[in-house]
Every structure is written in structure tokens, then in C-alpha cells.
Amino acid sequence: MAQVQLRSVVKKYGSLEVVHGIDLDIADNEFVVLVGPSGCGKSTTLRMIAGLEAISGGEIAIGERVVNDLPPRHRNISMVFQNYALYPHMTVRENLGFSLKIANRPQSEIDRAVEEAANILSLSDYMDRKPGALSGGQRQRVAMGRAIVRHPEVFLFDEPLSNLDAKLRTQMRTEIKKLHQKVQSTIVYVTHDQVEAMTLADRIVIMRDGHIEQVGTPLEVFENPVNTFVATFIGSPPMNLLPATITNGEVAIENGPSVALPSAFEGKVREGQAVILGFRADNLMPRGHSLPMEGQHAAFDMKVNLSEPLGTETLLFSSLAGREVQAKMLNPRPVSPGETLPFQLDLTRCHLFDAASEASLR
Amino acid sequence: MSRLKPPAWFVLLLPAIIILAAVVLIPLLLSLYSSFTPYRLTRPDSLYRWIGFANYEKALTSIHFWTAFGRTVLLLTIALNLEMLMGLGLALLVNKVTWGQRTLRTIMMFPMMFSPILVGFQFKFIFNDNVGLVNNALQSLGLTDQAIPWLVDGKLAFFSILVAEMWSATSVFAILILAGLFAVPRDPIEAATVDGCTPWQTFRHITLPFIMPFIYIALAIRSLDVARAYDIVQIMTNGGPARRTELLWTLIGRTGYVDARMGYANAMGYISIFLAIFFTVYFFRKLNAARGELGMAS
Ligand SMILES: Nc1ncnc2c1ncn2[C@@H]1O[C@H](COP(=O)(O)OP(=O)(O)O)[C@@H](O)[C@H]1O
Ligand SMILES: [Mg+2]
Numbered sequence: 122m123a124q125v126q127l128r129s130v131v132k133k134y135g136s137l138e139v140v141h142g143i144d145l146d147i148a149d150n151e152f153v154v155l156v157g158p159s160g161c162g163k164s165t166t167l168r169m170i171a172g173l174e175a176i177s178g179g180e181i182a183i184g185e186r187v188v189n190d191l192p193p194r195h196r197n198i199s200m201v202f203q204n205y206a207l208y209p210h211m212t213v214r215e216n217l218g219f220s221l222k223i224a225n226r227p228q229s230e231i232d233r234a235v236e237e238a239a240n241i242l243s244l245s246d247y248m249d250r251k252p253g254a255l256s257g258g259q260r261q262r263v264a265m266g267r268a269i270v271r272h273p274e275v276f277l278f279d280e281p282l283s284n285l286d287a288k289l290r291t292q293m294r295t296e297i298k299k300l301h302q303k304v305q306s307t308i309v310y311v312t313h314d315q316v317e318a319m320t321l322a323d324r325i326v327i328m329r330d331g332h333i334e335q336v337g338t339p340l341e342v343f344e345n346p347v348n349t350f351v352a353t354f355i356g357s358p359p360m361n362l363l364p365a366t367i368t369n370g371e372v373a374i375e376n377g378p379s380v381a382l383p384s385a386f387e388g389k390v391r392e393g394q395a396v397i398l399g400f401r402a403d404n405l406m407p408r409g410h411s412l413p414m415e416g417q418h419a420a421f422d423m424k425v426n427l428s429e430p431l432g433t434e435t436l437l438f439s440s441l442a443g444r445e446v447q448a449k450m451l452n453p454r455p456v457s458p459g460e461t462l463p464f465q466l467d468l469t470r471c472h473l474f475d476a477a478s479e480a481s482l483r
Numbered sequence: 484m485s486r487l488k489p490p491a492w493f494v495l496l497l498p499a500i501i502i503l504a505a506v507v508l509i510p511l512l513l514s515l516y517s518s519f520t521p522y523r524l525t526r527p528d529s530l531y532r533w534i535g536f537a538n539y540e541k542a543l544t545s546i547h548f549w550t551a552f553g554r555t556v557l558l559l560t561i562a563l564n565l566e567m568l569m570g571l572g573l574a575l576l577v578n579k580v581t582w583g584q585r586t587l588r589t590i591m592m593f594p595m596m597f598s599p600i601l602v603g604f605q606f607k608f609i610f611n612d613n614v615g616l617v618n619n620a621l622q623s624l625g626l627t628d629q630a631i632p633w634l635v636d637g638k639l640a641f642f643s644i645l646v647a648e649m650w651s652a653t654s655v656f657a658i659l660i661l662a663g664l665f666a667v668p669r670d671p672i673e674a675a676t677v678d679g680c681t682p683w684q685t686f687r688h689i690t691l692p693f694i695m696p697f698i699y700i701a702l703a704i705r706s707l708d709v710a711r712a713y714d715i716v717q718i719m720t721n722g723g724p725a726r727r728t729e730l731l732w733t734l735i736g737r738t739g740y741v742d743a744r745m746g747y748a749n750a751m752g753y754i755s756i757f758l759a760i761f762f763t764v765y766f767f768r769k770l771n772a773a774r775g776e777l778g779m780a781s
Contacts, residue, residue, distance in 0.1 A: 171677055172676075172677075173673050173676070173677070192676065193676045193677045194676060194677075194678075194679040194680060194681065198677065199677065199678075200673075200674070200677045202670055202673070202674060204670055205670075206670035206671050206673065206674040207671070207674075208671050208674070208675075208688075208689065209671070209777050209778050210692045210693075210776045210777045210778070219675075219678055219688070220678035220679050223678060223679045223680055223684055223688075224679055251778050252778070253778030254778075267674075267678070271678075271679075
């Protein structure tokens with residue numbers, strides 16, 4: 122049983138505070154992904170959990186134990202580093218078995234555990250090579266194998282896929298997901314890639330500038346972002362955001378058309394309030410090329426500046442009220458630049474954020 | 484024009500060839516030749532008498548030569564091991580220091596800045612049995628009331644020379660090992676701590692393999708140094724008293740310049756060079772093996 126708890130955890134480098142008192146509860150066996158732009162303190166947080174960085178304030182508990190003053194070797198964790206951090210002077214076999222050897226386990230047990238890890242990660246053919254003679258993907262797998270042989274309570278991953286090419290990354294992503302199902306452990310995974318976060322996580326923790334912005338399941342943070350930062354960070358393409366004002370009970374887009382107030386926000390906005398209207402490309406589609414919009418929706422014409430065919434759909438770049446917005450076209454037909462199309466906006470899926478605080482008004 | 488012209492590369496290399504021949508090749512050949520003659524500096528015509536391997540036979544059957552040879556190897560072994568351990572300790576300590584490390588590093592290099600001759604004089608004074616620091620200190624502390632003959636007793640004199648050698652050269656190890664420590668990547672160290680290593684295990688299994696190449700470089704450099712040790716011993720004991728601290732090169736130096744038997748001295752010199760070559764080759768082998776371990780071999 123290994124839940125991980127962070128209580129008001131602070132990290133300071135000298136007088137510079139980079140993690141500002143974060144709270145987080147990670148359940149046993151949960152796969153939690155810390156995601157955020159680079160420099161937001163993800164690695165620092167992970168390294169505090171690992172014990173590689175001292176904790177400047179607050180408390181971290183693994184299982185029932187507060188680990189603030191425990192060295193990494195007493196925390197029963199494994200970590201996979203961004204640059205793999207393999208031992209260059211040891212063969213793959215020695216790399217995998219190192220932690221068990223250090224723990225003075227009998228050789229037969231080490232061999233069995235190494236063999237098992239090698240099978241899970243298909244490393245059996247490279248066991249006597251040194252890391253220098255392996256490809257990036259193979260090194261990555263050795264790093265993961267080294268983490269799993271010990272059956273730790275908690276796995277920590279620091280951007281383990283960021284040095285791989287796109288294809289290998291997708292492949293390894295699936296492997297990691299499978300691995301989690303096989304080994305049944307708590308995983309804390311750091312990435313700056315929101316796609317990785319969405320696909321892997323049981324719960325996503327979105328960080329910015331040393332703060333946690335939102336914690337939730339992938340669908341929760343996608344559907345209900347608490348602020349414009351999360352709204353634009355999660356989901357691809359990023360959510361369209363347009364400044365607007367509540368006028369006569371409607372949402373008047375600045376220098377643009379007015380649309381009806383989405384019913385979800387009735388009673389939550391004031392007349393005259395400055396807001397930001399947010400909607401995803403998936404909810405803005407040309408008529409005749411859209412999902413059926415049975416609920417509340419708005420209609421207006423827009424000129425298409427650029428189109429990116431993706432096969433099953435085409436991404437359209439248009440301008441609305443002087444800002445670029447992205448829309449999607451289903452059952453696509455060729456669109457020439459400059460063509461004006463009638464668009465439909467699904468208001469049931471729109472978001473309103475306060476203009477000043479950028480927080481969701483839902 | 485039918486005159487034969489030498490190729491351009493030869494003309495261009497000619498100055499280098501001439502200089503190399505003048506400063507390296509000719510002296511080398513001359514000394515090699517003289518080792519086959521009974522050449523004495525005082526009797527130049529002896530240079531033209533060929534006596535074959537007589538000098539070499541004489542050296543290889545001479546008890547003085549072999550004693551000096553053995554003592555040199557002993558000094559080399561003890562000094563290198565101790566210097567390596569102390570240098571390693573020093574480097575590890577300095578590596579831990581976060582404040583004032585630059586200053587410490589500079590101070591650490593002080594012994595290397597002194598001429599070995601001066602080091603010899605300094606330690607000759609320190610170990611002097613009447614006015615020396617060591618005896619004064621021991622007597623003041625009441626540890627002894629005698630004047631310990633540091634430079635007269637054979638064993639003590641060897642020890643005194645060892646101390647002087649170590650004082651002047653431990654920093655060679657410390658500096659090179661410190662450079663090695665700076666080059667140890669952080670990642671594997673962190674991985675090892677997470678993998679359950681104690682600080683000692685991390686050092687033993689990760690740091691040490693990474694600094695081994697640096698240790699072997701230092702050993703190779705220092706083995707050459709000690710194999711040709713001359714100046715400190717010459718000043719402190721002059722190989723004496725009664726040859727009790729005679730090393731190879733003090734013996735060779737005396738034979739060549741004091742006894743003026745240059746042919747014989749050269750023969751001993753050529754034998755001694757094998758000692759230096761042996762150690763250098765040995766440590767470079769080790770160095771390459773250590774680099775191979777790390778996947779750095781060429
Ligand atoms: N050793 C350090 N000294 C000072 N500042 C640091 C140190 N390590 C990281 N930082 C700062 O802390 C912040 C968070 O870093 P990090 O956790 O590595 O971000 P990321 O989210 O990209 O992993 C960054 O602004 C970084 O500059
Ligand atoms: Mg990072």
C-alpha cells in the first residue's frame with residue numbers, strides 16, 4: 122500500500138522559491154501525471170518525492186511514513202530519469218540487477234527478477250551489452266526495467282519519453298500503460314506533453330509556476346478547465362479564447378457577433394461583466410460538415426484563411442472579431458483560402474471565464 | 484635542368500629533422516654507443532675502445548645496482564600507493580566543499596610550485612637531528628629526549644625521503660582526481676542513490692569506476708617521476724649515508740659525474756629506462772582497460 126501525500130510542500134533554492142506550497146493526494150495504485158510548461162516545477166516536485174532534493178517546507182508522506190528526512194534508499198521508490206541515467210560501465214544485466222545486488226539479495230533471486238524484467242520489456246537479446254551499444258529506445262527500456270526489478274511501492278518517471286522520436290514515443294507510451302496494469306504500483310509521471318498526460322493518467326495534475334492549477338481525470342480537466350491556462354494547455358488544438366462582455370443577457374464578442382448566454386452560465390454572470398468566451402475547435406464547425414447540434418447553438422459566417430486536412434477532418438483557421446480561431450470540418454471537402462463559410466457554434470460546450478481572474482465562471 | 488631535386492615534403496621537413504637529430508637522436512646514439520665503451524670523462528680516448536656488453540654485465544651482477552634498483556621500486560610502490568590514497572581523500576574532501584573551493588584548489592597546488600631541490604633542502608632541515616623541526620617538536624612534547632637520526636639511519640632516512648616525496652606530489656593525484664570527480668555525471672549517481680546505495684556504495688560502484696582513468700593517468704605520470712627520482716634524495720641524503728638511501732639515478736649520477744665513469748653510468752641508465760617504460764606501459768594498459776569499462780575506449 123503506497124499512497125503519496127504532499128502537504129504544503131515548498132521548495133526554495135536560496136531565496137528563490139520555485140514550488141509554492143502544493144497539496145496533493147495520490148492514491149495507492151494510481152497513475153498520476155504532473156504536467157505543465159517547462160520550468161513550472163514538475164521535476165523539482167518529483168525529485169522531492171524521490172529524496173534527491175531537500176524539502177524546504179511542508180511534508181511528504183509515502184505510505185504511512187513521513188519521508189522528509191529519509192534518504193532515497195529508505196523510501197522504497199524507483200525512478201526513471203529523462204536521460205535514462207544508466208550505469209555506463211555495467212552491462213544491461215548488471216544495470217537491471219544492481220539494486221538487488223546492493224540489497225544483498227541471493228544471486229538466484231536476482232537472476233529471476235532480472236529475467237522477468239527482461240521478458241516484460243523484451244530486453245533478453247541485449248543482456249550482455251553495455252548501454253553505449255544500445256539505441257535510445259533500448260536504453261529507455263533498460264531504465265524502466267531497472268525501475269521494475271525492485272518492485273518498489275512508488276514509481277517516479279521524469280519525462281521518460283522526451284528523448285525518443287515520435288513513433289517510438291507513442292509505442293513506449295502504450296508499453297508504460299501496460300506496465301502499470303501488470304505491476305500494479307503507484308506511479309507519479311512528469312511530462313510537459315499534454316497528449317502523454319491525457320493518454321496515461323488516471324488523474325492529471327496541471328502545474329504552472331510552482332502552483333497546482335487543477336487536479337482531475339483527463340476528461341474532467343478537458344471538459345471543465347478551471348481557468349484559461351488549463352483550457353489552453355489541455356487539448357489540441359488549444360481552446361479558442363475571445364474577449365467578450367455580457368450585454369443584454371447575451372455574450373457580446375468584442376468587435377464581433379453576439380451569441381446567446383450558454384444556459385449553464387445563467388445566473389453566474391452579471392450584466393456588463395467582462396468575460397472570456399472559450400470553445401474548442403470541435404464545437405465550431407461549418408454547417409453541413411458538423412456534428413448535429415440539437416441544443417443551444419449560434420450561427421455566423423467566417424472567412425477561412427488556411428486549412429489543414431488531417432484526413433477524417435480538416436482543421437480550419439479563420440478569423441473572428443480580429444482574432445484567429447480554429448474550427449473543424451467533418452466529411453471534409455477542399456476549402457480554398459479566403460472562402461467564407463457559415464459556421465455553427467455549439468453553445469452547450471462553451472466556457473466562460475472571468476476576464477480579470479481568468480477563472481471559470483461555471 | 485636535369486639536377487635531381489629532393490621532393491618538397493623532404494625539404495619542408497628538413498629543419499625539423501635536423502633539430503630532432505641534433506637534440507635527440509645524436510645524444511641518444513652517442514650515449515648508447517658509449518655504454519659499450521669504458522668511457523671515462525677524464526680520459527676521452529677511452530671512448531674509442533669497444534668492450535661489448537661488459538658494462539651491462541658489470542651492472543647486472545653488481546649488488547649496488549640491484550640494491551638501488553630494488554629500493555627505487557620499493558619507493559615507487561609505497562609512494563604511489565600512499566599518494567594515491569591521500570590524493571583521493573583530499574580530492575573527495577575538496578569536492579565536498581562548497582564555499583572557498585577555488586582558494587583551496589589553489590592552495591592544494593602549492594607543493595607543485597616548489598622546485599624539488601628546495602623541497603629537498605626544506606625536508607633536510609625539517610628532519611635534521613639537531614635543529615630540525617621534527618626532533619624539536621618531539622622533544623618539546625616530551626615524546627623523546629634523544630635526537631632521532633632521521634637522515635642517518637637507513638630505514639628512517641628512507642621514510643624521511645618518502646615523506647618529502649609525498650608532500651611534494653600528493654597534490655598531483657589530488658588535482659587529477661578532483662578533475663575526474665568534476666567529470667563524473669550526476670545522473671548515474673542519483674540513480675544509484677535511488678537504487679538503494681549508501682554513500683559508500685555509490686562511491687565504490689559508480690564514482691570510482693568513473694575516476695579510475697584519472698587515477699591511472701596520475702599513476703603513469705608519477706611512476707615516471709619516481710623512477711627517475713634524483714633531486715630530493717640528492718639534497719637530503721646524497722644517497723648516503725653509506726649508500727643506505729641510494730636510488731637508481733643517484734647511483735647513476737654519481738658513477739657518471741663523480742667517478743667519471745660515463746660508459747658504465749650510461750649502461751645502467753639504459754637498464755633503468757626499462758623500469759620506467761615498464762610502469763608506463765603497465766599503467767597505460769590499465770588506463771585503457773578502465774576507459775573501456777566506461778565505454779570510452781577508442
Ligand atoms: N538547482 C537549482 N537552482 C536554482 N533554481 C533551480 C534549480 N533547479 C531548478 N531550478 C528552477 O526551478 C524551476 C523549476 O524547475 P524544474 O522543476 O526543473 O521545472 P520542470 O517543470 O521543467 O521540470 C525552474 O524555474 C528552474 O529554473
Ligand atoms: Mg523537468
